[in-house]
Amino acid sequence: MKQLFDYINSYLPNGISESDFEVVKGYFTYKRLRKRHYFLQEGEICRQYGFILSGAMRQYTVDDKGTEYIVHLYIENWWVGDRESYTTGTPSVYNIDAWEDTELLLISRPDVLELIQRCPAFAEMIRMMDDRNSIANLKRLTSSISGGAEKRYIDFVAAHPSLLERFPQHMIASYLGITKDTLSRIKRQLLLKE
Template sequence: MFAPFEKYLLGFVQISGADLERIKSVATVKKIRKWQSLLHDGEVWKSMCFVVSGCFRLYRFDQKGIDHTVRFGIENWWMTDTESFNHQTPSNYNIEALSSSTVIIWGKNDWEQLLVTISAFKQFYDRLNASAYETSQQRIFSLISGSAEERYLEFQRAYPNVFNKVPLHMVASYLGISRETLSRIRKDFSRSAKTPRLEPGRSI
């Protein structure tokens, strides 16, 4: 079950077999049930979590008790609360599985030790953080400047086939639009045959 992560890692950096074994030795593979939670708000997030299969979402509640989807995590992506992980402070977010899933988890202490002792792994992590920052900036710009249709197209590019795994109201929440608006947009694209050619999502 470690093979998918090994392939993913080698797409970023060259790393020795011995170092791969060290990374594997402190990793834990877990099977997660559909709707099982990995994190509740108020808890401290203490691990790095790589999604081997399945789908997750990270979300939080506003003052009215309405939940807002911030991010999805699909195959070859990461699911984490970076702020809680870095500062070891209570999280404002929740993480739940939207389907039966498999993840690889590293505890914070083990992860940080790997970064200190394996230079190639530190290089990988730096690239990962840079990619995540760029994606975050793009998402912010999309939310403040893009039309509902443009946000929908960007979602299709970033999360191919996710509509088969995620309830429609969660996608609408992620896009910052109503479910009715999302349904209308999907129907419009279907009628006009403008459904975009999907491209692989970023591995973050």
């Protein structure tokens, strides 16, 4: 739980008190997922969000031809879940699975809502996370619609260098909306520029 405590404190200028954190801890449960095991499958309702203690995960959709489209990559100290399904209680259109053996702390939507009422520090962290998430999503959307493949890759490397070491090239290419061959060409061109 120390990892979650440190994470919450990283968002709050005054931190969270030990007594408030004792309240927060009571709402989380521990789960371990083995590599390639599902956290969520398409058609299920996302009833819990996870805080990743260790490991790596991916969120993706699969088209009629069996092609995977990665929409999110996750590592330690990131939250994982299908936000739309979690918030609305509707079936997910995504799969989320563990790319590495993963340890998580889970919390349900009703527990988040109750905890927001009980613990102002947790509520403030959620608000700040939502703000940052909204900004990051807008930047990714802008990059996708206005930036070329090379710019998307450069922006990705600048924002998430640690993901390059954790996920294979074909997943990063899918996340960026380009082919693996295009990503290889971009990486070669960037090396030549150095």
